[in-house]
Amino acid sequence: MFLSADFIKNIEEVLSKLIGSRFKIINMLPVSGGDMHKSYRIHGSVESFFIKMNDADALPNIFVFEREGLKLLKKVGHAVVPDLLVAGQFNSDAFLLMSWIEEGENSVAAQANLGRMLASVHKNTNDFYGLEYDNYIGTLPQYNQPRASWSDFFIEERLKKQLTHGESVGVIDTSLRRKFERLFDLIPSLFPIEPPALLHGDLWKGNYMISREGIPFLIDPAVYYGHREMDLALTQLFGGFDEAFYDAYQEVFPLEKNWKKRTDLWNLYILLFHANVFGGSYLKQVIQIVNKFI
Known part of the structure; x- marks a missing residue:
């Protein structure tokens, strides 16, 4: 999936509003492991975020439903889930943006x-x-x-x-x-x-x-x-x-x-x-x- 300059600028603006200060994307590196969506790690100067993307027209509201499912597991089930940031859309690209989790030992x-x-x-x-x-x-x-x-x-x-x-x-x-x-x-x-x-x-x-x-x-x-x-x-x-x-x-x-x-x-x-x-x-x-x- 091609990441246009306009898309990257939009994500920078979204993240800046969420964290309350200007966020500049240093790079976005593909993350493997998913068959259904394109996923990336967003690197900033201080912190990182995770974003997954897909075609908004082919899969309407798919990330809205995923966000709501995570919220339900957290609110009702008291489960630990990633910090939920935003399910959004830019042109035909739907995306789900959340905190980056550094993986550890599966002990x-x-x-x-x-x-x-x-x-x-x-x-x-x-x-x-x-x-x-x-x-x-x-x-x-x-x-x-x-x-x-x-x-x-x-x-x-x-x-x-x-x-x-x-x-x-x-x-x-x-x-x-x-x-x-x-x-x-x-x-x-x-x-x-x-x-x-x-x-x-x-x-x-x-x-x-x-x-x-x-x-x-x-x-x-x-x-x-x-x-x-x-x-x-x-x-x-x-x-x-x-x-x-x-x-x-x-x-x-x-x-x-x-x-x-x-x-x-x-x-x-x-x-x-x-x-x-x-x-x-x-x-x-x-x-x-x-x-x-x-």
Whole structure:
């Protein structure tokens, strides 16, 4: 993504207003690790900031929803998140600007603190599953129409929406859709009933950070109120979470027995999303899991 002189000047003006003194950008260096957005570290003479960018027309309000999700995790869930500065737009470039976090050691102690933090977030409940507004999972819409039961929400707002998208782009065929219809009949009997919990919504190893001071930060959420095993299931999918994380979580908010046996079921949502965006082996995983449960 080309960073025009006008864009850089605009960011300097935004930062100057936020910190109350003139901010001059020395350089903006690309930051790796994200597949969805262009990210940069903004270097000033004294302090640094983080900015991520994308096409405002293709992904309307995506960073507004991310900002609001982080605010919800902090205000309601008492989670540690980066200092939120501004979600804005310059011409066709949407951006999210926040404090820069120097990464530190992902120690056992930090993992335990992350587990306790997530458990505390999950203790916050709501009258319904969902959210007052839709947001995003990655760069695809995430639908959050409130539902009274978790099975209805998971089927209607998570699985069916991804299946419909997959059919529209030729990823999902009639045979797999029929298998899912059989699975839908079984879902209400496959999990323990729990009240809605505030979820991060996209908690894989790339969506938390450990600071130089050893403090865990939650980043890049796709928040809603759902079954808390959704977050735990995703932590199992790609690795990156120590046993200390799970032990600390269990101390604060013990999980129902056999929760690990349900991780494949809950991960169908994120695997369908990955199949719709990336295809390949993700679709094979989806088929294997559906066959396992039906």
